[in-house]
Amino acid sequence: MSEAILSNETKGLINKNVIIEAKNLSVAFEAHTVLKNVDLFVEKGETLVLIGPSGQGKTVLLKTLAGLIEPTAGTLSLYHKQWRGLPENEKIKILDKMGMLFQKNALFDSLSCGENIAFPLREKTQKSELEIQEIVDYFLESVGIIHAKNLYPEEISGGMQKRLGIARALALMPELIFYDDPTAGLDPITSKKIIELILELKKKNNATVIAITNDMNRAYQMADRIAMVYQQNLIITGNVEETKKHSNPAVHQFIKGELLGPLNSSFENL
Amino acid sequence: MTTIYRDVYSFLELVKKTVMSLFLKPLRVKETFQQLYFVANGSLWIIVFCVCFAAVVTILESSFHMKLVIQNDSMVPGFASLLILRELGAVVTALLLTSRVGAGIAAEVGSMKVTEQIDALRMLGIDPIQFLLIPRLIATTLGCMILCVVANLICIFAAMIISDQVLGYTPSMFLTAMNRFVQFRDLIFSVVKAMFFGMTIPMISCFFGFRCKSGADGVGSATTQSVVFASISIIFLDFILSYTFSYFY
Numbered sequence A: 001m002s003e004a005i006l007s008n009e010t011k012g013l014i015n016k017n018v019i020i021e022a023k024n025l026s027v028a029f030e031a032h033t034v035l036k037n038v039d040l041f042v043e044k045g046e047t048l049v050l051i052g053p054s055g056q057g058k059t060v061l062l063k064t065l066a067g068l069i070e071p072t073a074g075t076l077s078l079y080h081k082q083w084r085g086l087p088e089n090e091k092i093k094i095l096d097k098m099g100m101l102f103q104k105n106a107l108f109d110s111l112s113c114g115e116n117i118a119f120p121l122r123e124k125t126q127k128s129e130l131e132i133q134e135i136v137d138y139f140l141e142s143v144g145i146i147h148a149k150n151l152y153p154e155e156i157s158g159g160m161q162k163r164l165g166i167a168r169a170l171a172l173m174p175e176l177i178f179y180d181d182p183t184a185g186l187d188p189i190t191s192k193k194i195i196e197l198i199l200e201l202k203k204k205n206n207a208t209v210i211a212i213t214n215d216m217n218r219a220y221q222m223a224d225r226i227a228m229v230y231q232q233n234l235i236i237t238g239n240v241e242e243t244k245k246h247s248n249p250a251v252h253q254f255i256k257g258e259l260l261g262p263l264n265s266s267f268e269n270l
Numbered sequence B: 001m002t003t004i005y006r007d008v009y010s011f012l013e014l015v016k017k018t019v020m021s022l023f024l025k026p027l028r029v030k031e032t033f034q035q036l037y038f039v040a041n042g043s044l045w046i047i048v049f050c051v052c053f054a055a056v057v058t059i060l061e062s063s064f065h066m067k068l069v070i071q072n073d074s075m076v077p078g079f080a081s082l083l084i085l086r087e088l089g090a091v092v093t094a095l096l097l098t099s100r101v102g103a104g105i106a107a108e109v110g111s112m113k114v115t116e117q118i119d120a121l122r123m124l125g126i127d128p129i130q131f132l133l134i135p136r137l138i139a140t141t142l143g144c145m146i147l148c149v150v151a152n153l154i155c156i157f158a159a160m161i162i163s164d165q166v167l168g169y170t171p172s173m174f175l176t177a178m179n180r181f182v183q184f185r186d187l188i189f190s191v192v193k194a195m196f197f198g199m200t201i202p203m204i205s206c207f208f209g210f211r212c213k214s215g216a217d218g219v220g221s222a223t224t225q226s227v228v229f230a231s232i233s234i235i236f237l238d239f240i241l242s243y244t245f246s247y248f249y
């Protein structure tokens, strides 16, 4: 673990491309520590995939990196700016570059599917109604739910909600995109298509992607770098090849999906 | 005990942020009007209905007791109108709004919290206080003030009818008696009370909504707590305000 962090840390110091810089990040909810002294550097244009057993803090880490959860200790810099204490207008400027798909999709249930995508465009851009509808149609088409444009989120299936969530996250063409489990609840073919869409859109505007998935095939399909959240730590396992050969027994057990290994004790606590 | 202090502290923190964004950030006019329509129009008939019965009970009860004590109920019209204007109109309106509007706000905001919609707003750089709380705060405050005036008028009207029908005091006798007991500032004080009550309801509902825990009972308990605390606060505020206003008489 230390090797990977060290090499990244030195990279971080000399590399202007680092857009997320987390040092000694700890997150706790009251007495319950979820993450402890996590270091992470994310470079512009890379795809980082977070894996890890359920309940270990992947979502918490993702939201912390996006500035949604205040870390209890440590520092977070986004686009070379210290997040803590940053004036609100500066924060908004950075947030405008970011998009997020939430684990529970976070669709606005009072708005129709089309309006869910239109909402960020109406809020953040000066586009005309015609342009907005064009963009809405384009994204609904890309995720294959154009027929559900006028339905409400509760009227469409779980997988469709996921795709709508992705479309909404992408509506403003963000350059830093967080995906919390983009393929959960999707069939294998749709999953593959969704990942292809994510990669295609990423290429289009050279976006940086941080994604959570526990589907290792999808992780290998998109990752430049993989990291595992485990026991309050972040184990940066490297690229796909390095991850497959990683020496940590917990990582090995997790990616192989084996029943016996060090992870069992942490599952027993669930 | 320390958790109570912390809760009070975080409530005051929310009040502070609300005041700041009320003055520093642009108002979302469309949302505010939508909310005002929901608060005022949606609650009007419930309030009219309840307040009419409150008037009937007030008249009949006070007549019964006055007859028992001083063998005469001629004071009832004046006394009842005073009671209605000073207490009933504002408090009944506020308590009904707590259950109808306050519970709705807590449930709505709470479910937005647990389904991560609030995080989604923040991710778009939208301040949930400005987007959700302020429109509801303004709408409920204005709505409560308007409804309070309506409730007072309807209640007095109902009291007048029932005095006429049951006690035999004609409307003109009722109005003469009322004129002797009641001053215009009673109505003003009633509206001032309504303003404070109207501010309390959405503040407390949003407070519990924003800190709603996920899980099956999260939204439920946020709703229950918001109704309980808002009702207690209204009764308590009513005491404070009545006490304060007594210096003006």
Ligand SMILES: Nc1ncnc2c1ncn2[C@@H]1O[C@H](COP(=O)(O)OP(=O)(O)OP(=O)(O)O)[C@@H](O)[C@H]1O
Pocket: A029, A032, A034, A052, A053, A054, A055, A056, A057, A058, A059, A060, A061, A103
């Ligand atoms: N708002 C919160 N308040 C208190 N505890 C929380 C909160 N959010 C998360 N936790 C705790 O943090 C831990 C990590 O949760 P998290 O949602 O990040 O898990 P996860 O790795 O995303 O799991 P999954 O794969 O099931 O989504 C859990 O033990 C959870 O109870």
Ligand SMILES: [Mg+2]
Pocket: A058, A059, A060, A103, A180
């Ligand atoms: Mg999660």
